[in-house]
Amino acid sequence: MILRQLRDTDEDAEAAWEVVAAAFGDSAALAGKDGWPPGYVAEVHERNRHLARTDPGGCWLALDKAGMPLGVALSARREGTWGLSMFAVLPRAQRQGVGRELLAAALLYGRGCLRGIICGSEDPRAASTYRRAGFALHPAMRLRGTVGPETKERLSPPDGAVHEGVARHRDLLDSVDRRTRGGAHGADHELLLTQRRLLVVDDLAGSGYCYVGEDGKVEMLAATSRRLAKRLLTAALLCLPEGADARVPGLTAEQQWAVDVGIEAGLELSTSGYVCLRGMPPPMPYIPSGTFL
The missing domain is CATH 3.40.630.90 (Aminopeptidase)
Known part of the structure; x- marks a missing residue:
């Protein structure tokens, strides 16, 4: 596995999107309707590239030996507050340490921050991971x-x-x-x-x-x-x-x-x-x- 910083390019933004779309299910199920809203994918790409520009040290992409994306973790620091913006691993690469390495890199970027925040999914594995990282879990509505x-x-x-x-x-x-x-x-x-x-x-x-x-x-x-x-x-x-x-x-x-x-x-x-x-x-x-x- 290769771990490198996410670049401010269309190619890396697309790689991050492919991981997220695959990790969280098919597009229609994830969107909650018949497909993604118009312009949604382009909007996500803009956000990925924005974070790659503002926080290169907090944005990481995991690749296999062939250079294909396996996982992504995007995080940002804002005036002493660190946040995890995106964290996803392809289903075929889960339980192989990919997520652990990605999250460790993102957390290291926020090491000097006094505060941290993550909007976590319902995935119990993700919740356990964030709790082990020292986060208090507040059930959301x-x-x-x-x-x-x-x-x-x-x-x-x-x-x-x-x-x-x-x-x-x-x-x-x-x-x-x-x-x-x-x-x-x-x-x-x-x-x-x-x-x-x-x-x-x-x-x-x-x-x-x-x-x-x-x-x-x-x-x-x-x-x-x-x-x-x-x-x-x-x-x-x-x-x-x-x-x-x-x-x-x-x-x-x-x-x-x-x-x-x-x-x-x-x-x-x-x-x-x-x-x-x-x-x-x-x-x-x-x-x-x-x-x-």
């Missing part, structure tokens, strides 16, 4: 449902102003990040602004932001109070078009405010993996991004 006319009828309107976010809000975003998770996302916001709609609140009561995709996924939400967080999530659901597959993943028990909004909107609540944390309590009010944590 997910809200999901199709947006229809009744969804918007059920939801109470936001209790205050919500604005469209733009690049000039970067300082506000980083400030809220530091308040909620201990470290700003920095350059990650630059990429997210090109891929997601940004909603922002900023008034005398505090500040917050939320990214929401056209496909209905709430990518990341952080605020200085539960009240503002509820306002943002409500606005995010209300802005979705009818027929969208609304999804709000990564909710720990501390995010009951989000559960309340989802139930009011008629979304289905279920359990879904773990939010794994080291050196920090569950951020709140906060909804993590699977990639940028």
